[in-house]
Amino acid sequence: MKNAIYLAKSHDCAANLAGEAYLMSLPHEHVLYLWVNDPCIVIGRYQNPFNECNLQRMDDEGVQLVRRQSGGGAVYHDQGNLCFTLIGDKEQSSKEENFALIIKALATLSLDCELSGRNDILLNGKKISGNAFQTTATKFCHHGTLLISSDLSVMGNYLTPSSTKLASKAVKSVASRVGNLKEGNQEITNEMVQDALIEAFKEMYGEAEVQEIDFTTFPAAQQNYHRFGDRSQILKETPQFTHSFTHRFPWGEADFRILVEQGVIRDILMFTDSLDTSIVSRIKAILIGVPYERHAIEAVLNKSEQGDCTDLLTYLLDSFSS
Template identity: 70%
Template sequence: MKNAIYLATSHDCAANLAGEAYLLTLAFDHILFLWVNDPCIVIGRYQNPFAECNLKNMEHMQVQLVRRQSGGGAVYHDQGNLCFTLIGNKETATKEENFSLVLKALASLGLSCELSGRNDILLDGKKISGNAFQTTPTKFCHHGTLLVSSDLSVMSNYLTPSSTKLASKAVKSVSSRVGNLKEGREDITNEMVQQALIDAFIAEYGQTEVTPIDCVTLAEAQANYRRFGDLSVILEKTPQFTHSFTHRFEWGEATLHLQVEKGVISEVRMFTDALDTSIVGRATQVLTGLPYDHNALTELARKSEQADLASLLMHVVTLL
């Protein structure tokens, strides 16, 4: 069998996913790809980032937003998390075989983990690995996370949206109790888990050389980068959704419904008991066609010379 092991030297998640897409085109029977990312949020192929993430906090802390091509929910990555990808032939590769390999690798480190029904791997009841899958005409791709020593305390800063009521047909993430492998073995490191996966892969498929790969400079990955890491592309692929809220202002109570398509407000509906009913037309006029974006709405509110409209816009900003 013709097999390969690639070890990423790059930590840009979008570049690494673009590199993974390139590896899917190579003529190997089995590939193991190991990669570690700088802080980022990775959402599934059919997810709505506005419903899954606090984009304002992410922008402030320079946490990258990335959309992968596989399904599943939103996850937080940092350098305490080791990502793995197993690529095999579509007709023969199975997730069961892949999970067995990962569990053997963890067992070799003295970690007794188990597979849960949601394609997660648990350690003492806590999720230490989430997994997602993608199929091409010829390949089966299984990639997952392994939380080794990740800073779990910051996850809620980025994975909890602040919007009041946001209705979307996009796939929602499933909340889970998460933990680190470090809780099961205090001295564990990314390098130890990485080597255990390499050893398990070689034991299963035969001696294979480990090849470093820098996906940031890899031409094939660079050509595909925007697909995973360009915010405009990510938002364009966001399913249509509506954001609704009711709030009492000094000038009256208002209920606002915003329909958003490809990251842009496409329709505005407003109901209010305000004495100046022109607020409905004015809000509809300025909001329709505006990017559903914290900065765009803040700038519009700042420039508004109409007190009632400015207060409405600033309230929308607080909900993003």
């Protein structure tokens, strides 16, 4: 089959991305894949989730963390956002052609959108679509978001990182002024945008069968699920970074620096004017090798019987808070 259109029945973002990876392995010349996710934060391939997300709040409110294989910045998804993927032969496909298809489809819904310089699509100056790309030996994959009626009021709750001071070479997201397509057409729905994209795809490439597929039960996708949705795997792929703070405690001032690698505390550098210099070796003994996650550090705090170490651990945990 030359062309194919797939509609995801699942709202699990990691499963849907695993499904996308499967679709890239198929021999079709052109594929349109449309998918909608439950609330989640999707970070780019080379991003640091500790820098991009409020992980504690996400855990508290059941917002999934997902890492995609393409580049770009962190984005928030919910069911008011329609995701699209266009897959084509590497030598024949281009993002320019794909953008033309998307903008043409939106124009049929009386939405006058334009492409910006950062590979975003704008409506009345607001970003309604972010895009990212991935190239394999034979395929070019272009996927993006289309904000239709997303709850933009909660986006900052999860994309605003904690007050933790981090230093990393990871790619950082670029803040943008975002909006919904509903601001340009109050009657618009996910189904209307979906249908417009399908028609534009058929007009550009010819007829194609529309197939629904549930990637939460599809074996080839489930084998790949861990690449996108396994929390420990996501943290393990985080680039090395440092977490630092300076604070005066009752027992003295501490300039405290943690080296985190693959989501685990690997080393600690501490400068202090404390009269008890053993604090440096004692804090290293209880923290090195511990996962850089709130619950793991809380477990260390709960076992601590040393007042100065307890002070340090409490302050460290407070820096994870929003």
